[in-house]
Amino acid sequence: MTKPVDSGVITDAKQRYAAGVLKYKQMGYWQPDYVPKDTDVIALFRITPQEGVDADEAAAAVAGESSTATWTVVWTDRLTDCELYRAKAYRVDQVPNTGAGTSTPAQYFAWIAYDLDLFEEGSIANLTASIIGNVFGFKAVKALRLEDMRIPVAYLKTFQGPATGIVVERERLDKFGRPLLGATTKPKLGLSGRNYGRVVYEALKGGLDFVKDDENINSQPFMGWRDRFLYCVEAVNKAAAATGEVKGHYLNVTSGTMEDMYERAEFARSLGSCIIMIDLVIGYTAIQSMAKWARKNDMILHLHRAGNSTYSRQKNHGMNFRVICKWMRMAGVDHIHAGTVVGKLEGDPLMIKGFYDTLRETHTDMSLEHGLFFDQDWASLRRVMPVASGGIHAGQMHQLIHYLGEDVVLQFGGGTIGHPQGIQAGATANRVALEAMIMARNEGRDYLNEGPQILQEAARWCSPLKAAIDTWGDISFNYESTDTADFVPTATASA
Amino acid sequence: MMTNPQQRITQGQFSFLPPLTDAQITAQIEFALRQGWAVSVEYTDDPHPRNTYWEMYGNPMFDLKDPAGILMEINACRRTFPQHYIRVMAFDSSRGWETPRMSYLVNRPDKEPGFRTVRMETEGRSIRYTTERLRSGD
Numbered sequence: 001m002t003k004p005v006d007s008g009v010i011t012d013a014k015q016r017y018a019a020g021v022l023k024y025k026q027m028g029y030w031q032p033d034y035v036p037k038d039t040d041v042i043a044l045f046r047i048t049p050q051e052g053v054d055a056d057e058a059a060a061a062v063a064g065e066s067s068t069a070t071w072t073v074v075w076t077d078r079l080t081d082c083e084l085y086r087a088k089a090y091r092v093d094q095v096p097n098t099g100a101g102t103s104t105p106a107q108y109f110a111w112i113a114y115d116l117d118l119f120e121e122g123s124i125a126n127l128t129a130s131i132i133g134n135v136f137g138f139k140a141v142k143a144l145r146l147e148d149m150r151i152p153v154a155y156l157k158t159f160q161g162p163a164t165g166i167v168v169e170r171e172r173l174d175k176f177g178r179p180l181l182g183a184t185t186k187p188k189l190g191l192s193g194r195n196y197g198r199v200v201y202e203a204l205k206g207g208l209d210f211v212k213d214d215e216n217i218n219s220q221p222f223m224g225w226r227d228r229f230l231y232c233v234e235a236v237n238k239a240a241a242a243t244g245e246v247k248g249h250y251l252n253v254t255s256g257t258m259e260d261m262y263e264r265a266e267f268a269r270s271l272g273s274c275i276i277m278i279d280l281v282i283g284y285t286a287i288q289s290m291a292k293w294a295r296k297n298d299m300i301l302h303l304h305r306a307g308n309s310t311y312s313r314q315k316n317h318g319m320n321f322r323v324i325c326k327w328m329r330m331a332g333v334d335h336i337h338a339g340t341v342v343g344k345l346e347g348d349p350l351m352i353k354g355f356y357d358t359l360r361e362t363h364t365d366m367s368l369e370h371g372l373f374f375d376q377d378w379a380s381l382r383r384v385m386p387v388a389s390g391g392i393h394a395g396q397m398h399q400l401i402h403y404l405g406e407d408v409v410l411q412f413g414g415g416t417i418g419h420p421q422g423i424q425a426g427a428t429a430n431r432v433a434l435e436a437m438i439m440a441r442n443e444g445r446d447y448l449n450e451g452p453q454i455l456q457e458a459a460r461w462c463s464p465l466k467a468a469i470d471t472w473g474d475i476s477f478n479y480e481s482t483d484t485a486d487f488v489p490t491a492t493a494s495a
Numbered sequence: 496m497m498t499n500p501q502q503r504i505t506q507g508q509f510s511f512l513p514p515l516t517d518a519q520i521t522a523q524i525e526f527a528l529r530q531g532w533a534v535s536v537e538y539t540d541d542p543h544p545r546n547t548y549w550e551m552y553g554n555p556m557f558d559l560k561d562p563a564g565i566l567m568e569i570n571a572c573r574r575t576f577p578q579h580y581i582r583v584m585a586f587d588s589s590r591g592w593e594t595p596r597m598s599y600l601v602n603r604p605d606k607e608p609g610f611r612t613v614r615m616e617t618e619g620r621s622i623r624y625t626t627e628r629l630r631s632g633d
Contacts, residue, residue: 167594174544176584177508177597205499207511230620237624241610242497244504246544272624362591383591428500432511439509439519442526461513 013078021072024060028083029069032056034090036113042150043131044373045110046095048143048316058141059089059110065135067114087114096486107316109147109373121158124284124331132319146319149326150374157379159330163294163301165382166360166407169334172274172300173209173246178438179406180209181430182250184389184413188214193227197235199423203416204239204247206427210409211235212389213252215279215306225255225264233271250277250302250335258286265293275300280324281307284331291332302387303333315483322351322371325358328384335385341403343391348484349403359384360407368487385409393472394433394465398451401437410434420471425464432462497609504542504607507582507599517566520583520601524562527585532596533557534565535586536572538579543610543628555586569601578604606631 010016010026024030036042043066049058063069067087068077091111099106120126136144170176185191185199200211211232219225232249240247253264253276261278268276276299278290287303294301311318321338328336338355339347354370360383364376388404389411400410412430419426436458440447447454459466497503501511509515515523527534535555539546552572559565572581581602584595608629615623 167592171594174506174547174598176595177599207501207505226620230622233624234622237612237626240544241612241626242499243501244497244542244544244610245506271621380591424500428511431505435509435511439512439523443519443522444526458512 017073017075017078019073019075023057024064024069025057027060027064027069027073028086029063029067029089030056030060031088031090034088034113036090037115039116039152039154040113040150041116041119041127041131041152041155042374043112043114043146044148045112046145046147046316047108047110047141048105049108050140050142053140055092055094055106055108055110056089059092059108059112061138061140062110062135062144063087063089063112065138066112066130066133067118084115085118087112087118104316105142116152116154119155121155122160122288124288124327128284128327136317143317145315145317146323148320148371148373149323150376151326151330153377153379156330156377156381159381160288160291160295160332161329161381162334162384163291163299163332164334166385167383169300169385172298173248175209175246177406178434179401179404180385180409181207181427181434182210182212182387182389182409182411183208183416183427184212184214184411185217186214186413186417188217189220190222193223193231196223196228197231199417200232200249201235201239202423203427204236204249205242206416206424207243207431208247208416208427209245210248210250210275210411212250212302212411213277215252215254215304217252218254225253226267229264229267229271229273233268233273236273246274248275248300249273250275252277252279252304253290254279254282258289261286261290262293265290265297265299269297269299273299275302277302277304278333279304279306280328284327287328287331287333294334295332300334301332302335303328303337305337313483320371320483322354322358325355325384326376329359329378329381333384334382335387335409337389338386340388340390340392340400342396342399343388350485351483352403356386356404356408359386360405369485371485383407387411389413394430394468395452395455395473397433397437397455398447401434401441402448406438415468415472418471419464420467421464426468429462429464429468432458432465433468497607502607503603504580504600504609506542506544508597509599515599515601517570520569521562521566523583523597523599524565527597528560528562530585530587530596531589532585532587534559535584536569536581537584538572538576538581538602540579540604541628542580544626549580549582552581555584573602577602580604 047058068085089112093109095107098104183203203211236247236249251268253261312321339352341349354372357364362378366375387409393415416426440454533555536552537549539549582600585597587596610626613625613627
């Protein structure tokens with residue numbers, strides 16, 4: 001079988017569908033003139049092609065393998081409206097600062113459009129089975145990363161979205177106009193149920209809004225889940241009476257089967273908990289199931305992003321966390337950990353703004369410096385509350401509010417429980433710092449620059465805050481981020 | 496008596512700070528007005544955490560854009576109900592929010608009796624909790 005291997009798309013049908021192997025470009029997966037429809041799903045991949053594979057062909061191959069193609073021509077394509085179902089790579093740009101003259105092999109951004117009919121309504125599992133299914137192990141590319149997606153309104157409308165959302169969560173909690181405060185119980189492993197609830201009670205009574213189970217607290221030999229739930233709910237109610245405020249503890253219902261998770265969630269509800277928690281590792285379908293359960297049971301659903309860094313951290317392969325943010329907003333969680341900028345975990349400020357905007361805004365514009373490659377209309381899906389957790393403390397309050405805004409849960413685990421005067425004092429220090437900073441911001445002060453001074457002023461009458469600043473005032477985590485923008489603000493898309 | 500370190504109810508944005516002065520209240524009103532929000536004054540003698548609907552001291556002031564005028568309303572409410580809890584709220588009517596965006600206390604009774612936890616033991620080790628308001632003298 002001979003075919004014109006290096007020429008363009010083969011238009012003659014008989015020749016096109018003759019048995020044999022064709023280049024993906026020739027099969028129609030590369031269409032530089034294609035104009036995406038409003039209803040198309042668009043994916044943006046970062047491709048590192050194998051030696052000798054040109055960028056257009058690599059993009060076409062990704063389009064092919066993530067939609068209809070297999071390695072050889074099949075005549076059965078002709079029984080279908082195959083032109084429609086074929087994904088179309090329509091644009092390829094070289095990634096700035098890669099390739100000749102740099103230390104990084106050439107990478108390319110590829111825009112690929114998928115017809116809406118390729119996807120089942122309301123199913124993250126189905127969407128991802130195509131977009132990140134086989135294609136990431138495909139030999140024609142050395143490495144592949146899913147950077148961003150444009151989800152059409154038509155598809156978004158088939159998803160429930162966040163069970164509760166920021167607006168309703170705040171109304172239920174009766175807490176407005178300031179970040180919420182949380183902490184993760186420490187040590188994360190080993191406490192008995194009774195000892196565990198002590199930490200919860202002290203932190204809530206001292207001034208936090210929420211305490212949280214850690215991601216790997218499920219039901220271990222040292223503490224069964226029922227004991228944890230019973231003692232935590234006791235702590236929550238006692239703290240609510242002591243302060244006159246609504247309080248909560250994220251009860252982690254993550255477990256080995258859906259049946260177990262439903263059982264734990266039902267028990268949390270029967271005890272009167274306002275919030276439960278799941279881990280990202282339970283999988284997309286389990287997350288969607290729990291989001292539906294949460295909507296039906298007036299429950300706030302917290303998601304801990306356990307596991308995400310296994311595929312989101314390295315720049316050349318895997319997927320960007322902003323895509324996880326999009327999928328999780330569709331899947332229907334109310335909280336998701338999305339970075340702190342100043343804490344101990346990975347996070348470039350510009351990238352994190354992109355994540356936060358993706359979770360919280362009703363519409364985001366394309367903004368390459370924030371890693372957002374598309375305009376995205378969220379079609380009235382509720383807003384997700386981002387959670388900032390990991391190595392943050394009261395002394396950074398001005399930076400946290402500057403970078404993260406007010407619709408966020410700030411979680412100070414060590415910064416509460418490790419306070420030299422005790423857990424209640426730690427919680428009070430955080431809350432005083434928070435309220436002082438919000439007040440200063442609203443008054444129009446230059447709180448980012450005057451932050452340390454604003455905290456010192458409050459520390460004059462609040463000794464727990466003074467102790468917190470004396471203990472942690474100089475602690476910072478200044479490591480370089482691995483996941484950074486490829487574009488500086490002055491660059492254009494095709495630069 | 497409240498048993499938390501603050502010894503007072505800590506609802507609202509600024510309950511951990513010293514009581515707000517009129518100048519501080521005015522600055523927060525100005526902030527709300529800059530965002531285009533309508534300021535409202537509400538009062539109650541029942542600050543139960545699930546008591547959503549405090550009494551309105553008039554409707555939200557949609558058309559009053561003068562911070563001094565709004566402060567006068569707040570102070571009139573404080574004069575009328577000196578032993579009540581009074582909160583200032585700001586309502587955002589923009590699409591996607593349409594909800595309160597601020598809430599802070601500007602008045603408290605001299606004595607804050609607080610709440611107690613009432614436990615009703617039910618099946619197994621489960622307990623049904625009720626947060627019950629205490630009155631002065633309890």
